[in-house]
Amino acid sequence: MADCAKARALLMPAACLVAAALLMGCGGGESNGTADETVKNGEAETRTVHHHGGTTKIPADPRRVVTVHDQHGLLPLWSLGFRDIVGSVGSTRDGERFFRRMESHGYSPSDVEWISPWGEPDLEAIAALNPDLIVGVATNEPIYEQLSGIAPTVLMNPWRDAPLREIVMDYARLVGLEDEADRLEAEYQEKLDALREAVDEPHELVISLIGYGAHGGAELGQFYAVGSDGHPVEAILRKIGFARPAEQLAVDERTYYSVERLRDHDGHLLLRMTHDQGSSSDDERHSQAIQGSPLWNQLTAVRLGQAIDLDGEAMVGGGYDPYITASERLLEIVEKADTSGDLSHMVVATPDDS
Amino acid sequence: MTRSAVTVEPFTIPNRAAGLAIATLALAALIVLSLRVGSIEVTMSDAFSALFFLDEESYEQLVVRSQRLPRTIIGLGIGAALAVAGAAMQAATRNPLAGPGILGVNSGAAFGVVTAVFFLGITHPYGFIWFAFAGGLLATTVVFMIGSVGPGGASPVKLALAGVVVSALLGSWTTALVLFDEQSLDVMRFWSAGSLSGRDLSVLVAVAPFLVVGVVVLILLGDQLNILSLDEDSARALGMNTGRMRAFVSVVVVLLAGASVAVAGPIGFVGLAVPHIVRRFSGPDYRWVIGYCVVVGPLLLLSADILGRIIAHPSEVQVGIVTAMVGAPFLIALARRRKVAAL
Numbered sequence: 001m002a003d004c005a006k007a008r009a010l011l012m013p014a015a016c017l018v019a020a021a022l023l024m025g026c027g028g029g030e031s032n033g034t035a036d037e038t039v040k041n042g043e044a045e046t047r048t049v050h051h052h053g054g055t056t057k058i059p060a061d062p063r064r065v066v067t068v069h070d071q072h073g074l075l076p077l078w079s080l081g082f083r084d085i086v087g088s089v090g091s092t093r094d095g096e097r098f099f100r101r102m103e104s105h106g107y108s109p110s111d112v113e114w115i116s117p118w119g120e121p122d123l124e125a126i127a128a129l130n131p132d133l134i135v136g137v138a139t140n141e142p143i144y145e146q147l148s149g150i151a152p153t154v155l156m157n158p159w160r161d162a163p164l165r166e167i168v169m170d171y172a173r174l175v176g177l178e179d180e181a182d183r184l185e186a187e188y189q190e191k192l193d194a195l196r197e198a199v200d201e202p203h204e205l206v207i208s209l210i211g212y213g214a215h216g217g218a219e220l221g222q223f224y225a226v227g228s229d230g231h232p233v234e235a236i237l238r239k240i241g242f243a244r245p246a247e248q249l250a251v252d253e254r255t256y257y258s259v260e261r262l263r264d265h266d267g268h269l270l271l272r273m274t275h276d277q278g279s280s281s282d283d284e285r286h287s288q289a290i291q292g293s294p295l296w297n298q299l300t301a302v303r304l305g306q307a308i309d310l311d312g313e314a315m316v317g318g319g320y321d322p323y324i325t326a327s328e329r330l331l332e333i334v335e336k337a338d339t340s341g342d343l344s345h346m347v348v349a350t351p352d353d354s
Numbered sequence: 355m356t357r358s359a360v361t362v363e364p365f366t367i368p369n370r371a372a373g374l375a376i377a378t379l380a381l382a383a384l385i386v387l388s389l390r391v392g393s394i395e396v397t398m399s400d401a402f403s404a405l406f407f408l409d410e411e412s413y414e415q416l417v418v419r420s421q422r423l424p425r426t427i428i429g430l431g432i433g434a435a436l437a438v439a440g441a442a443m444q445a446a447t448r449n450p451l452a453g454p455g456i457l458g459v460n461s462g463a464a465f466g467v468v469t470a471v472f473f474l475g476i477t478h479p480y481g482f483i484w485f486a487f488a489g490g491l492l493a494t495t496v497v498f499m500i501g502s503v504g505p506g507g508a509s510p511v512k513l514a515l516a517g518v519v520v521s522a523l524l525g526s527w528t529t530a531l532v533l534f535d536e537q538s539l540d541v542m543r544f545w546s547a548g549s550l551s552g553r554d555l556s557v558l559v560a561v562a563p564f565l566v567v568g569v570v571v572l573i574l575l576g577d578q579l580n581i582l583s584l585d586e587d588s589a590r591a592l593g594m595n596t597g598r599m600r601a602f603v604s605v606v607v608v609l610l611a612g613a614s615v616a617v618a619g620p621i622g623f624v625g626l627a628v629p630h631i632v633r634r635f636s637g638p639d640y641r642w643v644i645g646y647c648v649v650v651g652p653l654l655l656l657s658a659d660i661l662g663r664i665i666a667h668p669s670e671v672q673v674g675i676v677t678a679m680v681g682a683p684f685l686i687a688l689a690r691r692r693k694v695a696a697l
Binding site: 095219220221222247255256257258259260261263288289293294295298345 | 392393394410411413416417419420421472549551552553554663668669670672
């Protein structure tokens with residue numbers, strides 16, 4: 001009996017470990033930022049988080065966070081109301097250091113230290129900030145070990161195939177702001193409902209979404225369709241069920257087209273993503289190559305006066321802000337849309353067809 | 355006897371003229387193809403109408419007139435300029451692997467543009483042209499200054515080495531500037547691989563005087579290039595001031611290559627490969643080599659451009675990438691099958 005008890009005592013921890021491992025394994029292919037448990041470890045409480053880079057113990061209440069991506073690290077945390085961020089990577093423009101997309105959403109993170117360009121995280125500068133949590137993204141995987149050597153590091157994957165709510169909740173759980181994430185989700189759903197109510201028959205309104213400019217990787221004289229790869233505007237257009245150029249619904253990822261193909265990307269509305277903040281010379285050159293072409297003036301949307309620029313700076317990035325901004329702007333646009341133009345020269349489809 | 359004569363001297367004037375005529379006919383056919391082939395189909399009738407009886411309501415005709423005609427004309431000008439510049443450079447440096455890039459023209463032009471954007475905030479595309487030009491000219495001047503140091507003046511080997519050093523230096527400075535400013539990085543993309551797409555014909559018009567004067571001067575200098583391509587002692591024995599002539603030819607090359615880079619960005623291998631191709635038909639006489647280059651340069655460049663429109667449908671591959679992809683194996687094959695033709 002005593003032997004049995006001894007054996008049970010020995011086996012119990014092992015069984016717990018196996019069960020924990022199984023639970024972790026059942027958590028799905030790519031679970032991000034999932035907090036398992038909160039443990040009081042000495043003086044500081046910690047939580048175990050499963051994320052893109054693995055499993056990490058992080059402070060239950062982080063106070064010195066460094067983000068290793070601005071628009072998918074700093075922005076989603078900041079938009080949840082989290083302010084204990086001591087530093088972030090960013091970008092440069094005209095010699096000025098800044099964090100992408102923050103200004104477009106009215107944020108001024110003046111107390112956040114600019115670390116280095118986002119493509120080249122400066123590990124020494126990160127260590128100098130003495131962070132208690134580092135939030136990176138999947139593309140930081142090559143430096144995950146070094147980052148983990150500085151402080152507990154979690155890698156988020158905002159590009160994975162998952163609902164927006166799930167992705168934002170990953171960030172919210174890291175900093176204990178799940179309620180704020182729920183509130184933003186409700187606000188976003190309200191905006192979508194308003195958009196649905198504004199258009200009786202979304203299948204009869206053909207909306208094309210294109211972009212051009214070096215920011216999107218397009219060469220001069222080319223434009224691109226963003227495909228189904230998680231762009232906020234594209235996601236909303238598909239969600240509401242607007243009719244689209246068939247070509248745009250058929251592509252899964254950003255696809256580039258010669259300007260000669262503009263006609264196939266016509267619509268009642270032609271929405272063009274712009275990213276000309278601070279790069280006007282570049283934007284002017286690309287605009288001239290597309291909008292300066294007589295092919296542009298042949299488009300039905302242009303003839304209807306419904307070729308409209310969207311501020312891409314405010315409609316990309318992590319968190320709900322880009323989605324809420326995009327749905328508000330789309331509502332303004334579709335409420336006034338004229339559907340009288342002839343589109344017989346192109347193939348139209350709806351998300352249901354694709 | 356006839357056979358023997360042909361074997362000994364295949365590069366007779368009739369043969370060369372016939373070859374040039376065939377190349378010209380091929381170029382004419384390629385121009386038609388360039389107007390018809392692309393992302394959308396264009397009939398022969400639409401292509402013809404677009405040139406002479408444009409119907410502004412016809413999308414296809416507008417494609418030809420607004421897109422394909424300008425890029426075809428730019429291809430003709432740039433192709434000829436690069437090929438002629440390459441041939442002249444090979445003669446001036448007596449280096450069979452020389453091209454316009456060896457004098458630092460490409461890296462100088464790129465550095466000029468990034469400097470203009472970063473330090474001067476130049477925003478208009480026309481501004482880039484002159485900075486590309488100035489950068490190319492400055493780089494070449496520095497290459498000549500370095501290459502002329504020491505006994506013997508500007509020897510081919512010293513010039514080539516100086517070109518490599520200056521290109522590397524300018525390349526590192528350009529990279530450093532780009533790292534400080536993402537806006538410069540965006541602009542730099544334009545200069546990373548040459549393309550004929552989306553280029554404004556008015557930019558070609560702006561640099562056309564340089565192209566025309568450069569090509570005409572080098573055609574007229576055919577005899578001098580023949581002498582310059584001999585060894586140093588022979589050229590001097592024939593009364594040539596080789597240093598002065600080499601410097602003059604290089605200035606003309608910079609005009610041609612700088613103008614080309616300003617319009618279309620850096621396009622490699624045309625200046626390098628075309629002279630080697632044409633020597634198989636023209637022989638080593640630079641009076642003919644230059645003439646052939648005027649025709650075969652555009653032939654190669656337009657072929658690469660058309661290929662680039664097809665292989666990545668619905669997008670396009672920049673012509674600079676196609677010439678590099680096709681040109682590199684071609685040169686390796688050329689070097690393996692037959693020793694590089696005598697200059």
